[in-house]
Amino acid sequence: MKRAFSEPKIYTGGADAKSWSKLPKKEQRDALAKDWYVYYSFRDPSTGKLKRQPNIKAGANRYGTKRQRYAHLRTIQRNLTFLLEAGFSPYADNTELEGELFDKRKGAPDKGAIQSIEKQGQQRETIGPKDGDIPIGVTEALEMALSIKKRTLRESSFIKFRSRAKRFGEWVAQRFGSGLNIALLDKRTVMEYLNEVLQRTSARNRNNARADLSSLFQTLEDNEIIAKNVVKGIPQLRTQPKRNKTYSPNLLAEVENLIKENDPLLLLFVRFVSYCFLRPIEVCRLRVRDIDVTDKKLYLRTKTKLDKTKIIPDILLEELPDISRMDPEHFLFTPEGIGGAWDTSEENKRGYFTKRFKVVKEELGLGMEYGLYSFRHTYITQLYRKLAKDHPSFVAKSKLLPITGHSTMDALEKYLRDIDAELPDDYSHLFEK
Structure with a gap:
């Protein structure tokens, strides 16, 4: 009788595994760049001819060395050989074979090997490459x-x-x-x-x-390139966020005076962060057309919304130069001054002004905990504490919410806690006996 199957063999990327150590490094790399697998043929009951079966990889190509891959596939080859000799058929129900033959002789495969081999073939039909196809790397x-x-x-x-x-x-x-x-x-x-x-x-x-x-x-x-997003099940780690520190009143005056004396453009940039409570990258996004001097409004794209409208307080309008004749499509802030073309990424723009401010920090000996973002924290803290002097806490926060641009009261309260804007009154009397 004709044999029902061919002997399972290992494909090693076109290289001879037995003489691996003698191969040039390039041939080794080229071989490892290809998929390795166990392959065999089984006689098709309908035609009586041997038919190539799906390649069995079983995760072997996760390994980056010949030794690891080959050892993994040798185990698959041994298990498959045992199963085929015991009566396994890819065209039949092998349930009874599992119950009767597992662990009855030395060298038997681990329990579940039949399902593993069958599953490999099924996966190959759905997410892996078919015969003759090029795998998606x-x-x-x-x-x-x-x-x-x-x-x-x-x-x-x-x-x-x-x-x-x-x-x-x-x-x-x-x-x-x-x-x-x-x-x-x-x-x-x-x-x-x-x-x-x-x-x-x-x-x-x-x-x-x-x-x-x-x-x-x-x-x-x-897009059905993979069957499952395996990253989704990986949990996040708890982190201790680093934030920019709020300036004390004396330090704030010292920093702003130094900027005023040496870098007027940077000072105006800081004013947009301080008075409109914008993030530095949001200031970098502003174009001339986004500034409506007549209606005292500015329009910007924020971190959470595509478009947002904010008022421009008079204190900032007084420092803003005449932009009425500037090209509306030009960026408001550029290295050369107000209003101009600046063809680079937003990240590079923010980095440019961060470096300009670094000169000030170095002169004053300030650490990395102080940055352009610190001005936003500082002025929101000042505004909240002034409002809280004349109003209950909730009322002060309600007045502050539309000014800062936070989306919800919860978001504002969390922000105020993070920057230590809300501090208690002096509690010395509580220690008195």
Whole structure:
């Protein structure tokens, strides 16, 4: 009788595994860049001919060395050989085989090997490459996801997003080879990468990397490139956020006087942060057309909303130069002065003014806890404490809410707590006996 199956063999990327140590490094790298798998044929009952069955990888290509991959696939090969000799058939129900033959002889596969091999074939039909197809590599898949995300993210957000995706792709290529199929990445592998990010940087960076990767993998799942977003199940780590410190009254006067004497453009930039309570990057987004001097309004894109309207207080209008004849499409703040073209990213613009302010910090010996954002904290604190002198706390916060631009009272109260704006009255009398 003709044999029902061919002997399971291991494909090692076109290289001879037995003479691996003698191969040139380039051939080794090229081989590891390809998928390794166990393959075999089984006689099709309908035709009586041997038919190539789905390749069995079982996560072998997660390993980055020949030794690890080959050892993993050898185990699969041994298990499959045992099962085939015991009567396993990819065309039949193997339930009875599991109950009768497992663990009855030395060298039997672990319980569940039949289901594992069958599942591998099923997955290959849904998320893996079919015979003759080119697998979707990690780099290619990430680029595909990035091209989609680029249309939904702001420029400043996409730059960081793309950078984190690129670093992850480079890590995967270095660890498992550039040709690793994206469908083979699992939760454990992503966790290993995030743990390395944590050790190298901080919990905050690790959480940011996790969030961006989860968004990318969700895009791949939505477009049926992968079956499941494995990053979604990875929890965030608790972090201790770092915030810019509020200036004391004396320090504030010293900082502003130094800026006034040496950098009038930076002073006006600071005034927008201080009087309109804008974030530095929001000031960088302002164009001439966004400033309505007649109606005393400014229009901006914020962190949470596409468009927002805020009033321009008279104290700021008095310091604003005449912009009526400037090109409406020009940016309000540029390195050369007010109103001009500035073709660079928002991140670079914010970084430019941060560096200008760094000169002031260095002269005064201020640490990294003080920044442009500190002016926003300081002036909101001043405004709240003045309002709280004449009004109950809730009324003061209600008046402050539309000025700061926070979306809810809860958000404002949390912000005030974070910057220590709300302090109790002197409680010395409580210690008196």
